[in-house]
Amino acid sequence: MHMTTYRTSFILCLLLVSISACSSASLPVVIKGVATSEIILTSYATAREEQAAHVLQRHVELITGTRIPIVTGATSAKKTHIWIGQAALDKKGDLETITLAGEGHALLTEAPNVYIVGHKGKSVLYGVYSLLETHFGVRKYDAGPVSFKKRSDLVLPDHLHELFESPFIYRESFYPTSTNAEYLDWHKLHRFEDLWGVWGHSFFKFLPPETYFKAHPEYYASVNGKRQATQLCLSNAAVLQLTIAWFKEKIAANPDASYWSIAPMDGAGYCTCSLCSKADAEEGGPQGSLIRFVNAIAKEFPAQQFTTLAYGYTANAPRKTKPAKNVFIQLSTIDANRQLPLSSEPKSAAFRKQLQDWAGCTDNLFIWDYTTQFTAYLNPFPMYDTYQENMQYLSAHGVKGVFEQGGGSTFSDMAPLVSYLQAKLLWNPKADPFAIRKDFLNGYYGKAASFIDAYLNMLLKARDESHAILDIYGSPILSRTNYLSPQWIERYSELLDEAEASVEGSPLFSKRVEAVRLSLEYAVLQQSRSFGVYPHGYLEKLGSAYQVKTNWPARIKHFVFQAKEHGVQELAEGGASPDAYAAEWQEIFANPYLPSLLLGQQVELKGDYVLDYPANGPQTLTDGLVGNTDFSYNWLLFEGLDADAIIKLPLLANQSISLRFNYLIDPRHYIFSPLQVLIQASRDGKNFQTLKEQSLEENYTEGTKVQQKELTFQISSEMKYMRLILKCPNELPNWFSGARTRKPLIALDEITLK
Known part of the structure; x- marks a missing residue:
């Protein structure tokens, strides 16, 4: 069928629907529970056309209790004839002149005939679902059964001429409902598993380090002058040939895949060898060697379509090399904050520039968008009012596809509503989001x-x-x-x-x-971990000590039960399951706080901590609450600065005492071991003498761990203040493969004295 612009078809659709609404004529489908119509296919109907016919038949029967027949030719001139797919084209030849693109479809009525036609793919099936929703009032709100009102009469208006198509050729809303086949088809959504032969961060699919690195370290990135299995060396000729060979095998095994991803692993550590660096210097960054590598593979497979990620260090468009015609750029919104639309949110300025630059060198743009809080899937995340503006902005800038990454298969905040809104607006960015939301809320709640x-x-x-x-x-x-x-x-x-x-x-x-x-409830429980002994915490005062609130264990148990009932598989990306979350709380209940002579003592910090993660301010160090491997709470972070804390001491006798403190090592988040600890004491809070010092540096490179240190020393009863200093590294360690544009951090938690 002929191509047309989305705008033209949309306006035409509105005009013709408005005209048809004025007509009082109708085509009966079922009257008083009696079938007055039939669904017509050709004798050589495709599987998709047969599916569309049966979907229509099944839903009409659900609504009316009456099954309308599926036939291969009109059986009675007195009936309404619903022609589907090729049968419609054979019956009404001028349907060929309708301008549809992509998975666009059309619904037309000329008594006694109804025509449902599509352009390609599942479009004729989409046409049936559009009819069911638009004219029969059926809704598919989630993966459960459809919602509808029973009635004995079902009619269609005459003189309909409705065209439906989307500006996006790829539309995905990555939420639990995306695992339901009917939900996907109903809302005209895709799944990357169905379209991509290989998806996302794919370098190590081609050359797994466990297979090649030991014998051929030159296949991998040179980082700080040393070959490391962080990324591939994209200027290495053998890497290119091995990757081409990999694709020859995989494409032959999966010839129907629409796209193949060629993209770096998720993380830093790109190659800085002389050849890669030369290409990157010419192109303005590491995206240069990537695009040249991707183009070289795409040239070998001109009939295939490839995608690559403009993400992290490859987010900017190259200066010289344009992506090949069969290469799609998937640009990420990873750095955007989500309280405002992408078109105006301040931190999204870099994304807007990247989008403009990529649009200047390719017509093949996809967007990888993020619409959940990955560190807390359940946390209320009110960006519900930004979806339409975002879709319209992306469409206006020539974007052809959008991947809306939510929580995937795990339940997250308002997941059914968010997925529903996204689906409707991915198909039609001009749809009214307020009307969609109202319709959903009324039907769903x-x-x-x-x-x-x-x-x-x-x-x-x-x-x-x-x-x-x-x-x-x-x-x-x-x-x-x-x-x-x-x-x-x-x-x-x-x-x-x-x-x-x-x-x-x-x-x-x-x-x-x-x-x-x-x-x-999740927000309340999580916050209670940080409030601790303060109001809204999980602890309450009991004499001179603290205890867990009596209702808290039962509250946790109830939350975990409900989380599993509603399909929560993990509470964060790669995070705890509900059962693991319960286990975390059991550990807290077993040791609800750290008793200490310093508990609640005032703390003065000589340097600034990172205000983005304030915890309980300076009192974080004496509030009795212990931080875990999540740096975002119950820790104070110091960026490029020493942690320097002065604490007023209670009355002490001349004695030997033990001071314990916790620090965090989390290289992925630039948090490293302090180099040294100094313990000092003072009579007046101004002049300090060193009581103890010790080296702490360690090259812990994998994962995250909480490190405890306990130091014993003699102290005089005259001392009124204690000072703890943790020395921060001046620079990132040589072994670190991440981007070297940031300063190292150190993280300090509870300081106890006994």
Whole structure:
């Protein structure tokens, strides 16, 4: 079929739908429970056309209780004839002149005929789903059964001329519903597993280090003058030939794959050998050697389509080399904050420049977008009002496909609504998001809809009024001073109380409201870990000590049970399962806080800590709460600076005492071991003498660990202040393969004295 612009078809569709709405004529499909129509296929119908016919037949029967027949030719002039696919084209030859692109489809009615035609792929099936939703009122809100109203009469308006197509050829919303085949087809979505022969970060699929690195280190990146298995060396001729051979084998085994990814591994450590560096210097960065490598492979397979990632160190467009015609660039929004649309959010300025530059050198642009909080999937993440503006912005800049990465197969904040909104707007960025949201809430939450709507609006209001930043690597703890403050949470909870009360006695709607509450409960539980002995913490005062609040173990147990009921598989990307989360809490209950002579003592810091991760400020070091491997709470971070803390001492006798402190090692997040610790004491808080010093440096390169250090020394009763100094490294260690544009960090936690 002929190609046309999305804008032209959309306006034509609106015009013709408006005209058809004025007509009072109709085509009966079922009247008073009697079939008055038939579905017509050719005798040589494709599997997709047969599927479309049966989908229509099944849903008409669900609505009316009546099965309309599927035939291979009109059987009665008195019936409404629903022609599908090629049968429609054979019946009405001028349908060939309809201008559709991609997976576009059309619905036309000329009594007594209904025509459903598509351009390619699943488009005729999409046409049936569009009819069911637009004219029969059927909804597919999630992976469960469809929603509809029973009726005995079903009719279609005459003189319909509706065209449906999307500006995006690739549309994916990566949420739990994306595993449901009917949901995908209903909403015209794709799955990368179905389209890509190999997806995402793929370098080590071609040359696994465990296979090649020992014998051929030259195949891998030269980092700081040493070959390391971080990325491939893209200027090495053998690497190119081995990769081409890999693709020859895989393409032959999977000839129907639409795309093949050629992309670096997720992380830094790109090659800086002389040849790669020369290419990168000519192209303005490491994207240069990547694009030349990808183009060389694409040249060998002109009938295939390849994708590569503009992400991290390859995000910028090259100066000289343009991607080949069969190469798609998948640009990432990884650095964007999400409280504002991409078109105006300040931190997205780099992305906007990258998009403009890539659009200047290729017409094949996909976007890898991020729409969840990866460090806290359940955490309320109110970017619900930005989706339409983002889709429109991307479409206007020539983007051909969008991957909306949510929580994948695990449940996350408002996942059913978010996926539904994204699906509708990926297909039609001009659709009304408020109407979509209202339709979804009414259908999905029943009588609780108005309260859920108010809850979502309140989240957005709190986000804006508190000037909150929505960081995809944030957490409920980091948001406890803005839109997730205890005061706001109390107001959200009151609305959800009303929502629950409104659907009491309705198990289905109650369970769905319960899933909304789950996100808020997660925020409360996580924040309690940081509040600790303070209000809203999990501890309460008992005499001179503290104990876990009596209701807290049961609260954790209930949360974990509900999380599993609602499909939570992990609470963060690569994070704890609900059972592992329960185990974390059991460890906390076993050792709820650290008793210490310094508990609650005032702390003065001589240097600035990283304000993005404030924990409980200077008092983090004496609040009794122990940090774990998550640096974002219960730790103070110091970037390129020593950790220098002065603590007022309680009354002490002349004695030997032990001081213990914790520090974190997490190279992935630029957190390294301190070089040295110094313990000092003072009578006046100004003049200090050193009591103990010790080297701490260690080259721990893998994973994350909490390190404890205990030092014993003599102290005089005259000493009123103690000072702990952790020396921060001046530069990143030589073995570190990450980007060397940042300063090293050190992380300090609880200081105890006994």
